Amino acid sequence: MFPTNCWYAAAFDHxxxxxxxxxxxxxxxxxxxxxxxxxxxxxxxxCAHRMVPLSLGRVSGDNIQCRYHGFTYDSGGKCVWAPGxxxxxxSNIRAYPVIERRHLIWxxxxxxxxxxxxxxxxxxxxxxxxxxxxxxxxxLFVEAGYQLLIDNLMDMLHxxxxxRGTIGSEAIRxxxxxxxxxxxxxAIQVSRWIPNxxxxxxxxxxQKTSEENSAPVLDPEDAxxxxxxxxxxxxxxxxxxxxxxxxxxxxxxxxxPEVLL
Ligand code: FES
Ligand SMILES: [Fe+2]
Numbered sequence: 001m002f003p004t005n006c007w008y009a010a011a012f013d014h015x016x017x018x019x020x021x022x023x024x025x026x027x028x029x030x031x032x033x034x035x036x037x038x039x040x041x042x043x044x045x046x047c048a049h050r051m052v053p054l055s056l057g058r059v060s061g062d063n064i065q066c067r068y069h070g071f072t073y074d075s076g077g078k079c080v081w082a083p084g085x086x087x088x089x090x091s092n093i094r095a096y097p098v099i100e101r102r103h104l105i106w107x108x109x110x111x112x113x114x115x116x117x118x119x120x121x122x123x124x125x126x127x128x129x130x131x132x133x134x135x136x137x138x139x140l141f142v143e144a145g146y147q148l149l150i151d152n153l154m155d156m157l158h159x160x161x162x163x164r165g166t167i168g169s170e171a172i173r174x175x176x177x178x179x180x181x182x183x184x185x186x187a188i189q190v191s192r193w194i195p196n197x198x199x200x201x202x203x204x205x206x207q208k209t210s211e212e213n214s215a216p217v218l219d220p221e222d223a224x225x226x227x228x229x230x231x232x233x234x235x236x237x238x239x240x241x242x243x244x245x246x247x248x249x250x251x252x253x254x255x256x257p258e259v260l261l
Contacts, residue, residue, distance in 0.1 A: 002026040004110030006232045007120045011105040012137030016040050020064060022055035026109050030096065031055040033075075035062045041075035042098045042107050048079060048091040102128040103135050121230030123187040146233050153235040154227045156192050164201075167239075169223070171197035187230045194223040203241045219243045 010025050011032060021032040022045050029045035031054045045053045047066040057067040063080060065072045072081035077095035079087045097108040097115040102125045108115040127133045142149060152158070160173030171177060177194040199207060199221050207218060223241035230236075 002109075003232050005108075005114050006110070007099065007106040007108055007115075007117075008232065009104045009234060010042075010107045013100060013103045013105060014137065016105055018059045020055040020057065020059060022053060025107060028109055029053065030107065031064065032098075032105060032107075033059045033064060035075050040098045040100055040105050042096040043073060043075070043077050044094040044096075046093065047071055048088075048093050049082075054093075101125075103137060104128075119186075121186045121234065123185045123189075124228050124230035124234045124236045126236075150229060150233060150235055153237060154190055154229055156190075156225050156227070159225075166202045167200045169194070169197055169200035169203070171223075172200075184228075187228050189226065189228045192225045194225075196220045196222060199223075199241060207243070 004026060008025055010023055010030070011021065015021055016032045016034055018034050023030050023032065030042050031045040032040060032042050034040055041062075043054060043064065045055050047054055047057075047068065049066065049071050050068055052066055052068040054064050054066055054073070057065045059065075060072075062075045063072050064075075065081075070081070070083050071079055071091065072087075073093060074080050075095070077093045079091035079093075081087055082091070097112055099106040099117050099120070101117075101120065102122075104125075106120060128135060156172065156177075156179075157175070160168040160170070162168070164173075171194050176197065177192045180191040180193075182189045182191070197220060199218055200223075203221060203223070204218050221241045221243045223239075225239040226237070228236045228238075
């Protein structure tokens with residue numbers, strides 16, 4: 001069972017074109033496509049006639065035509081054409097509310113009357129699509145419950161062990177950090193600040209690279225790891241490390257109220 005009355009980030013903006021793009025979201029078969037003006041439509045991916053996936057058909061203007069017998073639907077799901085007869089009035093299919101924001105296509109599967117764009121927890125996507133930020137959207141399919149992924153991404157304690165050879169430092173292994181829990185703008189944010197510790201293997205490699213002409217010196221560093229969860233299933237991770245006391249800079253950027261030292 002899934003929460004349905006919320007926005008789901010279904011696709012990256014570059015994935016949805018005038019070619020039908022099928023996706024199953026919350027067990028609902030959906031087809032996405034762009035109208036002539038560039039806006040995105042989402043319909044149930046089943047023809048009302050014989051239940052053929054509309055994503056097998058073609059988009060023409062703002063309409064999508066079934067590949068089997070040609071029933072044609074507008075982007076609101078209304079059947080506007082059928083061969084040899086007037087469009088049957090009871091042959092409409094469901095259309096879903098869609099928002100395009102921050103390089104993502106959002107869809108609302110639940111009660112359409114409750115769809116409210118302000119419910120997207122923007123805090124998780126701060127920076128995305130803004131000047132000075134790069135964007136690259138890729139998919140990684142995981143055969144597991146999505147809640148397990150949220151659990152993993154909000155969990156820092158495993159870094160010291162599962163990621164021992166890369167981003168796991170001894171300070172994390174020993175639990176030598178403080179944790180802050182906050183709730184900015186509908187999100188849940190867990191911040192960990194790890195001051196003045198010997199770097200993780202990844203950081204150490206970075207330090208060596210920057211000093212390739214001299215003997216490597218591993219300077220103590222400050223590190224941070226900020227995980228932000230926005231319901232129903234979005235997580236942002238802002239993590240890094242810096243030699244010298246950098247917390248005040250990071251705090252300004254993330255808006256964290258205090259430095260934990
Ligand atoms: S199944 Fe779509 S037109 Fe017949
Ligand atoms: Fe991990």
